[in-house]
Amino acid sequence: MGSNVLTIKDFCANFDENQVVNDVTMAVEQNQVTSLMGPSGCGKTTLLRCINRMHELILGAGVKGKVLLHDDDLYSMNPIEVRKRIGMVFQRPNPFPSMTIYDNVIAGYKLNGIRLKRQERDKIVEDSLRKSALWEEVKDRMYKRGTFLSGGQQQRLCIARALAMEPDIMLMDEPTSALDPKSTAHIEELIIELKLNVTILLVTHNMAQAARVSDFTAFMYLGDLVEFGPTEKLFTVPEDKRTEEYLSGKFG
Amino acid sequence: MIKSNTFFRVIKDRLFLCGVYFFAFLVIVPLFLVLYYIIKNGLPVINWEFLLSLPKPMGDVGGGIVNALAGTIMAVVTASVFAIPVGVLTGIYLSEAGEGRLADAVRLCAEILQGIPSIVIGLIAYAWIVVTFGSFSVFSGSFALALMMLPVVVRSTEETLKLIPNTIREASLALGVSYTRTILKVILPSGLSGITTGVLLGVARISGETAPLLFTAFGSPYMNLNIFKPADTLPLLIFNYATSPYPDWQAMAWGASLVLVFLVLTMNLLAKLIGKKWEVTF
Numbered sequence: 001m002g003s004n005v006l007t008i009k010d011f012c013a014n015f016d017e018n019q020v021v022n023d024v025t026m027a028v029e030q031n032q033v034t035s036l037m038g039p040s041g042c043g044k045t046t047l048l049r050c051i052n053r054m055h056e057l058i059l060g061a062g063v064k065g066k067v068l069l070h071d072d073d074l075y076s077m078n079p080i081e082v083r084k085r086i087g088m089v090f091q092r093p094n095p096f097p098s099m100t101i102y103d104n105v106i107a108g109y110k111l112n113g114i115r116l117k118r119q120e121r122d123k124i125v126e127d128s129l130r131k132s133a134l135w136e137e138v139k140d141r142m143y144k145r146g147t148f149l150s151g152g153q154q155q156r157l158c159i160a161r162a163l164a165m166e167p168d169i170m171l172m173d174e175p176t177s178a179l180d181p182k183s184t185a186h187i188e189e190l191i192i193e194l195k196l197n198v199t200i201l202l203v204t205h206n207m208a209q210a211a212r213v214s215d216f217t218a219f220m221y222l223g224d225l226v227e228f229g230p231t232e233k234l235f236t237v238p239e240d241k242r243t244e245e246y247l248s249g250k251f252g
Numbered sequence: 253m254i255k256s257n258t259f260f261r262v263i264k265d266r267l268f269l270c271g272v273y274f275f276a277f278l279v280i281v282p283l284f285l286v287l288y289y290i291i292k293n294g295l296p297v298i299n300w301e302f303l304l305s306l307p308k309p310m311g312d313v314g315g316g317i318v319n320a321l322a323g324t325i326m327a328v329v330t331a332s333v334f335a336i337p338v339g340v341l342t343g344i345y346l347s348e349a350g351e352g353r354l355a356d357a358v359r360l361c362a363e364i365l366q367g368i369p370s371i372v373i374g375l376i377a378y379a380w381i382v383v384t385f386g387s388f389s390v391f392s393g394s395f396a397l398a399l400m401m402l403p404v405v406v407r408s409t410e411e412t413l414k415l416i417p418n419t420i421r422e423a424s425l426a427l428g429v430s431y432t433r434t435i436l437k438v439i440l441p442s443g444l445s446g447i448t449t450g451v452l453l454g455v456a457r458i459s460g461e462t463a464p465l466l467f468t469a470f471g472s473p474y475m476n477l478n479i480f481k482p483a484d485t486l487p488l489l490i491f492n493y494a495t496s497p498y499p500d501w502q503a504m505a506w507g508a509s510l511v512l513v514f515l516v517l518t519m520n521l522l523a524k525l526i527g528k529k530w531e532v533t534f
Binding site for chain 1: 416417419420422423424425426427428429430433434437438441442444532533534
């Protein structure tokens with residue numbers, strides 16, 4: 001057993017009266033890829049957005065329960081500190097449109113007013129781009145706008161931007177849903193490589209993707225965490241009937 | 253049967269297309285006629301003396317419009333200093349707040365302000381500032397111009413910022429960037445081209461305003477660089493010279509018109525250029 005980066009305990013989330021995450025308890029292990037899988041509207045994205053406290057930005061959003069990052073209670077920290085320690089990659093690639101590729105990677109430092117020496121900056125940018133497998137493609141055009149890249153490249157740029165902050169854990173919200181199959185395959189390979197450096201929590205509605213890239217899988221349905229365990233076990237001998245039905249394509 | 257039908261449809265199609273082209277062409281004719289007429293009448297008057305010297309007393313030959321040029325620049329710059337920061341900040345508020353009572357009220361006020369006739373705004377500036385200070389001044393004129401420019405800046409800022417996808421804001425917040433910094437360093441730069449375009453169009457709009465200046469900046473034949481004293485501006489000078497009975501002065505009004513149109517056109521073109529050049533894609 002590795003150590004847990006993230007521990008979620010009896011966690012509920014709601015929009016006004018509408019409870020979308022019911023009493024979820026699970027843990028995310030260090031340097032592993034954990035998938036949150038389930039049909040649309042099952043609360044997986046909401047749960048993910050609660051972890052870096054983006055959920056609360058929406059009017060009427062509320063939460064109950066505990067989320068621990070290592071031993072720190074995320075909900076007693078300042079959300080700004082939480083988001084600096086937890087990286088996030090979104091459904092659609094969203095590089096900052098006014099910035100160059102270089103500036104996009106270093107944006108977490110620049111926008112937070114963290115001053116670095118030139119060499120330090122260069123090193124962070126190169127390391128992050130190498131980790132996100134984009135360095136070779138962009139090293140000669142670092143000062144071009146990030147939005148000129150292709151969709152898949154933009155998503156890898158966003159991954160580099162999150163990696164640059166050296167997060168304790170990286171949240172990925174259906175990172176390939178806006179990409180073509182080739183870019184998707186590329187990002188999936190990258191996710192598997194990345195777990196050497198960072199712990200990943202991945203939301204996906206694609207079971208094949210969960211099966212391909214993750215070590216642990218959680219299946220969510222209607223806000224409940226139905227089943228959580230090693231990916232191989234969940235996909236071959238699911239304990240819950242609902243998991244089995246979802247995997248065999250009866251709903252979702 | 254089917255064949256003849258098609259034939260008439262094709263004819264109708266052609267006719268319609270010709271009509272569209274004709275009216276589209278018709279729209280550009282007035283602009284070129286206006287430009288042609290102003291250039292024809294204005295160009296003979298324009299030379300360095302015209303641009304760089306003060307008006308001569310009535311009856312003397314020559315003289316220029318440098319006082320009005322300086323006055324226009326002064327009035328427009330002062331108005332911009334008021335209207336741009338207030339307008340941009342209000343625009344940010346409106347785009348961020350979205351719906352809501354205060355936001356709706358502010359939006360409505362901006363719309364109404366835009367609809368108030370410029371002469372009335374001039375009268376307000378007269379009542380509030382000229383009467384209070386006891387003297388006509390560029391400052392009071394700038395106040396009136398700022399009121400006219402404000403809704404333009406508010407609107408263009410709001411419209412521009414609303415087009416920026418929410419995912420960009422989330423990307424910044426998710427990096428642990430504070431809300432203020434997200435607005436100032438991510439959202440504003442992303443909307444810079446649209447906001448600058450709006451500001452320039454606002455400036456172009458107020459540079460040609462006469463009515464709000466009639467009883468505020470008032471006009472003066474002397475060089476004045478003090479914003480608390482009255483001064484001439486190009487539209488005022490054109491108004492006064494064109495309505496005078498002297499052919500010299502009427503000719504100078506054409507010259508001043510050409511200068512004014514040139515300034516406004518330049519600003520419009522600049523706005524277009526900046527809009528293109530700084531445009532960001534999402």
